[in-house]
Amino acid sequence: MRHLGRRAGQRLWLAVLVAALAMFTATASLASGSPACREDTVHLRGDWGQARFSVELADTPDTRARGLMHRESLPRSAGMLFIFDRPDRAVFWMENTLIALDMLFVDPAGVVQHIHHQARPRDRTPIDGGENVLMVLEINGGLSSRLGIVPGSELRHPRLDPARAAWPCEE
Numbered sequence: 001m002r003h004l005g006r007r008a009g010q011r012l013w014l015a016v017l018v019a020a021l022a023m024f025t026a027t028a029s030l031a032s033g034s035p036a037c038r039e040d041t042v043h044l045r046g047d048w049g050q051a052r053f054s055v056e057l058a059d060t061p062d063t064r065a066r067g068l069m070h071r072e073s074l075p076r077s078a079g080m081l082f083i084f085d086r087p088d089r090a091v092f093w094m095e096n097t098l099i100a101l102d103m104l105f106v107d108p109a110g111v112v113q114h115i116h117h118q119a120r121p122r123d124r125t126p127i128d129g130g131e132n133v134l135m136v137l138e139i140n141g142g143l144s145s146r147l148g149i150v151p152g153s154e155l156r157h158p159r160l161d162p163a164r165a166a167w168p169c170e171e
Contacts, residue, residue: 034051037169042081042137044104044154045167048148049059052077053139059083059159068138069096079139083159090133092116094123104127108153108167115144135159 013085037043040061043053058064058080068080084090087108094101105114116127118141129136137155144150154167 025083029129031036033064036072037156037158038165039158041080041157043167044137044149044153045156046148046150046153047152048153050108051147051149053079055079055137056144057081067097068099068101070098072098073142074099074101076143078141079137081157082136082138087132087134089131090129090136092119092127092129092136093125094119094127094132097121101138102141102144103127103129104137104139104144104149104154104155105133106135106137107132107165108161110135110157110160111166112149112151112153112155114151115149118142 039057040054042053042055044053054075054077056069056078059082061145064082064084067082068074082090092103092104093123097119100121101119103119105116106112106114113133114129119127135157136153154170156165158166158169161167
């Protein structure tokens with residue numbers, strides 16, 4: 001058996017403590033049923049169940065204009081979250097977008113108001129999500145139907161005002 005020395009022994013104990021704390025935090029989050037809110041993650045819930053997507057943010061004029069254009073694929077549990085400065089009418093199109101997408105139009109409370117299913121790649125037809133849209137979540141085409149996501153589902157993200165959110169992030 002090799003002797004670690006005092007500093008190495010302290011580092012080992014510190015590593016064990018950090019690992020135990022990380023495991024406890026993850027377990028506590030799962031036990032509370034409340035997944036952590038992160039900028040790069042969107043949670044959805046409804047009578048159909050729950051889903052989580054890793055997202056890229058489109059929250060500037062340039063990133064919103066570019067969106068998912070010119071991409072040949074999108075991982076199943078990934079998406080793009082468009083965030084606007086204020087609620088407004090949201091109209092999208094699919095020019096230069098190479099993959100079919102579902103678009104979930106979300107109000108300031110984080111409630112899905114409208115879903116446009118299977119937007120056709122390269123189509124210039126306007127897709128109107130309606131008024132009072134603060135966010136739009138784009139995911140792979142057909143996925144919202146397969147998961148059962150419907151209008152009225154609640155989206156959770158730290159950019160939603162917790163005072164207005166139907167499913168706020170916990171502080």
